[in-house]
Amino acid sequence: MSYQTLQQPVSARLEIKKSAFIAYAYSVTSREQAMFHVEQLHAQYADARHWCWAYIVGDPNNTTSAGFDDDGEPNGTAGRPILNVLQHKSIGNIIIIVVRYFGGIKLGAGGLTRAYAGSAQAAVDQMILCPYVPMTQVNIQAEFATEAQCRYIVERLKGTIDNVAYDKQVLLTVTIAERDIELLKTELAMAGKVLSAEE
Structure with missing residues (x-):
């Protein structure tokens, strides 16, 4: 499952026969996230004529979740062409929304x-594209004395610490690349006194 994804949001603007087409691209991991961006742009450009979009969640070469909308443009002239660009470029976990201001000159379907x-x-x-790395969340239960070492291992593997709970022991909730889970478990075991790293 190797594909490219967007590193940070981008926008671009084209003017064609007095109509303005403003494209925005965002990184998304769910349809809900994608629709949130559509709603935001709908509010930001409330006076525009159309808000057409296409998204791909997951691998663009083996699409599990994709969608598009022509938003009132003739069927197949807006959402599908946007989706085709994303599939052709093999970009996943992304939405592109194109806001159109009608300039008075009809462009025809083509x-x-x-x-x-x-x-x-x-x-x-x-876009600046980067390889998509599937992430997962794990819990690490450790002794107080090994907390700093656990944090060091997680950060060295480019993971993030989402939450820390203190009780009789320390429970760290971390997000890390799926491919690094076994390495994390091995390094934690070598650090000693770490009780578990559960997915």
């Missing part, structure tokens, strides 16, 4: 398809 695909491509051209 013109609209080119405009939306071109807007998506303009956003892709702005």
Whole structure:
């Protein structure tokens, strides 16, 4: 499961026959996140004519979750061309939303398809892509004396510490790359006195 994803949000703007096409791209890991960005842009550009979008959650070469919307443009002229750009470029966990201000000149079906695909491509051209790394959350139960060493191991493996609870022992909730789980368990065991690292 190797594919590229967006490192940070980007935007691009095209003007075609007096219509403005403003494309935004965001990293997402669920349909709910994707729809949140659509709603935000709908509110930000309340006076626009259309808010067309396409998203892919997961591997673009083996899509488990994808969707698109023409938002009132002729069927197949907006959302599908945006999705096609994402699939062609093999970018996953992403949404591109194109906000359109109508300029008074009709573009026709072919013109609209080119405009939306071109807007998506303009956003892709702005992107810094990075390999997608599946992450998972684990709990590490440790003695107080080994907490600092546990933190060091997690940070060295580029994990993040999400929560720490203190009771008779220390419970660290951490997020780490799935591929590093076994390495984490091995290093924690070598640190000694670590009771468990449970997924």
